Amino acid sequence: INTAVFISGRGSNLKSLYNFSKKKISPIKIILVFSNNKNAAGLKYAKEKNLYSIYLRDKKIKILEIRLLKILNKKKIKLICLAGYMKILSYNFIKKFKGKIINIHPSLLPKYKGLNTHNRVLQNNEPFTGCTVHFVNNKLDSGKIILQKKIKVLRNDSIKKLSKRVLNEEHKIYPKAIIKLFS
Ligand code: GAR
Numbered sequence: 001i002n003t004a005v006f007i008s009g010r011g012s013n014l015k016s017l018y019n020f021s022k023k024k025i026s027p028i029k030i031i032l033v034f035s036n037n038k039n040a041a042g043l044k045y046a047k048e049k050n051l052y053s054i055y056l057r058d059k060k061i062k063i064l065e066i067r068l069l070k071i072l073n074k075k076k077i078k079l080i081c082l083a084g085y086m087k088i089l090s091y092n093f094i095k096k097f098k099g100k101i102i103n104i105h106p107s108l109l110p111k112y113k114g115l116n117t118h119n120r121v122l123q124n125n126e127p128f129t130g131c132t133v134h135f136v137n138n139k140l141d142s143g144k145i146i147l148q149k150k151i152k153v154l155r156n157d158s159i160k161k162l163s164k165r166v167l168n169e170e171h172k173i174y175p176k177a178i179i180k181l182f183s
Contacts, residue, residue: 001182003028004077006085007035011042013083013104016171017178018049026175027182031075034068036087065093072097081174082136091138101136102181104174106166108148109134113141118159118166129153129162131170133177147177 003021005014014033021030033046033053046053054071058064072080082103094101107117109132121129130150135143149169153162 001028001078002031002076003079003081004032004034004072004075005030005081005083007033007040007042007083008037008086009040009042009084011040011045011084012167013170013174014042015045017081017083017174018045018051020175020178025179028079028081028178031077032071034071036085042084061090062092065090069093069096081178083174088140089136094136094138099135102146102177103134103136103141103143104170105132105134105141106163106170108132108150109141109145118162121153122157122159122162126153129166131166131173133173147173147180149173 005017007014017028018030020026021028030051033043033051035043035053035055036057038055038057043053043055052075056064056067058067078100080097080101082101089101107113107121108128108130112120118129128150130148132148133146134141135146137143149172151165151169
């Protein structure tokens with residue numbers, strides 16, 4: 001399955017998806033990496049791995065997405081994995097890739113959609129948190145859930161400690177969700 005990974009920053013989930021894609025069990029092949037941020041560390045990683053990587057920018061989201069769609073079609077992309085992609089895709093774009101865009105989010109959706117999830121989880125003294133892989137629809141972090149992993153929030157957790165533990169689980173469930181999706 002020709003796959004594109006969209007990133008905006010660090011790219012640790014890209015790394016885990018790349019490592020997964022090299023395994024026999026993986027149904028995906030990463031064909032391209034797209035970033036909306038020129039300085040994303042994940043872009044550097046993609047280049048190191050000789051992945052076709054692109055950075056596009058345009059003030060008009062419509063124009064950017066048209067350019068992006070052209071490339072995705074040319075490369076025959078069948079699946080888009082959002083991996084720390086911090087921009088909202090337009091309704092039109094999502095419609096064109098309906099049911100073929102998935103995302104990873106660092107909370108137990110439908111709880112804590114949006115940003116600063118770990119901070120809000122700690123503020124609210126939640127006993128549990130986790131991460132979710134879900135389909136992308138036109139509402140933020142609201143598409144059908146594919147897979148979730150629940151973890152305990154510890155008494156002495158800080159944002160840093162908690163996000164590290166959640167991220168560790170993210171790296172495991174993204175590949176698992178893909179296997180689930182295509183088996
Ligand atoms: C991950 O924790 C991911 O779940 C989150 O951004 C981080 C990216 O890290 N995504 C979102 O919050 C999307 N709403 P990474 O660049 O190291 O994969």
